[in-house]
Amino acid sequence: MREVVDLAERVSTTASNVLITGESGAGKDVLASFIHLMSPRAQAPFVKIDCATLPGELLEAELFGFERGAFTGATEAKPGRLEAADNGTIVLDEIAHLSVDAQAKLLRVIEEREFERLGGRKTLKLDARLIALTNVDLDEAVRRQAFRADLFYRLNVVRIHVPPLxxxxxxxxxxxxxxxxxxxxxxxxxxxxxxxxxxxxxxxxxxxxxxxxxxxxxxxxxxxxxxxxxxxxxxxxxxxxxxxxxxxxxxxxxxxxxxxxxxxxxxxxxxxxxxxxxxxxxxxxxxxxxxxxxxxx
Ligand SMILES: Nc1ncnc2c1ncn2[C@@H]1O[C@H](COP(=O)(O)OP(=O)(O)OP(=O)(O)O)[C@@H](O)[C@H]1O
Ligand SMILES: [Mg+2]
The missing domain is CATH 1.10.8.60 (Helicase, Ruva Protein; domain 3)
Structure with a gap:
């Protein structure tokens, strides 16, 4: 654990994306908060989104936000979590559950550091650190082609494994x-x-x-x-x-x-x-x- 905390401290001072792996209950969320609190972004928002509980389109609406009329029921524009996390940290929990569509969109956001709200034209800048969490073996999901390899490489810049208790x-x-x-x-x-x-x-x-x-x-x-x-x-x-x-x-x-x-x-x-x-x-x-x-x- 000392090595884990040490690595977390070193990565916290950078803006690098981080992938945190570990069994359920091992403390991935706790480590993600720690990285945020130790970082220069500590005063900025710490925003979490659970990729497992929200179905595909809802997740995209949460993540990117939407303009009025973007889909049935979108009676008002709403900023997404990526906007809310401005300058701060965004945690994508259970990243392996991300739909294929959402994976493609997220990849673009990471590569271009830009995105639009659903149904929106205005391009918004992403300035948040991304921390992805998973309790499944993402390498294996990539081999099965259930998870995009290119997205995996973008997220897996620094990987921290929280060992089981x-x-x-x-x-x-x-x-x-x-x-x-x-x-x-x-x-x-x-x-x-x-x-x-x-x-x-x-x-x-x-x-x-x-x-x-x-x-x-x-x-x-x-x-x-x-x-x-x-x-x-x-x-x-x-x-x-x-x-x-x-x-x-x-x-x-x-x-x-x-x-x-x-x-x-x-x-x-x-x-x-x-x-x-x-x-x-x-x-x-x-x-x-x-x-x-x-x-x-
Ligand atoms: N190092 C720690 N110090 C104090 N509490 C901890 C620590 N690690 C884990 N916990 C506690 O254990 C519980 C589970 O931790 P956490 O939510 O971070 O696990 P997780 O790896 O994200 O699990 P899951 O994959 O199920 O979401 C939380 O209530 C958290 O407060
Ligand atoms: Mg968790």
Whole structure:
């Protein structure tokens, strides 16, 4: 992630187009905002358009704007997002969904830095940085001829790949702290940290939904937590289950032991004698492990 942020910082000072790739929830939008905020255009508009939700013609109307009478229903002229983004940054989310027509028009805009509103004659200048986002493999879409190669090259001047959360081991703890304090404040809670076994579970979990999923898990955990720390029992059962059934990253023996002891403690309602009996260890040994792993006792 440090390399990602470093590259983003370097590109932010230029006006270059940027292509940001990464799985859903990895943080492409967040990175696009970061590039805008770090850029000399930070005071100018940051405009986003989602290419996946708007059907072809509506998308073009949104992007380029239209003059009165350009199509049925165009009772008034309306500036498009490209105009709104004047001097600023325009983010094209889910760029792979752009229709073939829109691709051709966008290519022209990028090459000539000029465009017209739909049904308009006046030529307008484009002075916005373009950031395109995609969670599909655009190279592959180009090979399938679903995406224009020439447009792809124009967008792909600088490509930044946001890695999936499961590969960002150093980043996970930072994000956990960030979300815990954010949601603690939002919900008026005093949760300040996370217990070691709960963190071990998050470290092992694969996060198919990436940072978005982590945020959801921690918002819920902050709401249900009884104490100042997030415990294993505050995590969604599906997450702990994925880790226990081995459909996650491998854990160290110590992490596994901590999670397992926390489980048994929870199932006995915190009864030390019963827990020690089930685990086949002495009460003294159990207390040592509780202290070592900072378990809730
Ligand atoms: N580095 C980060 N710091 C803080 N929050 C983050 C970070 N990365 C992602 N998030 C949060 O995770 C959620 C998903 O991030 P984002 O919308 O940027 O993902 P995305 O890659 O654009 O996903 P999608 O392809 O589904 O649109 C957001 O709520 C965002 O605030
Ligand atoms: Mg997004």
């Amino acid at each position: 499961r590969e960002r081991e150093d980043d996970l703890l930072q994000l956990v702290k960030h979300f815990v304090s954010q949601y603690s404040a939002k919900h008026g809670r005093k949760v300040v940290g996370i217990a070691a076994p709960a963190l071990a579970i998050l470290r092992a979990y694969e996060f198919p939904g990436n940072a978005r999923e982590l945020a959801n898990i921690l918002e819920r955990a902050v709401i249900v937590a009884r104490g100042k720390r997030i415990e294993v029992e505050d995590l969604p059962p599906s997450v702990s289950a994925a880790v226990r059934t081995g459909s996650a990253k491998p854990m160290s023996l110590a992490q596994l032991e901590a999670v397992y002891i926390a489980d048994i403690l929870a199932s006995t309602g915190g009864n030390k004698t019963e827990t020690a009996r089930i685990l086949g260890i002495s009460r003294k040994n159990l207390y040592e492990k509780i202290a070592r792993y900072e378990l809730k006792a």
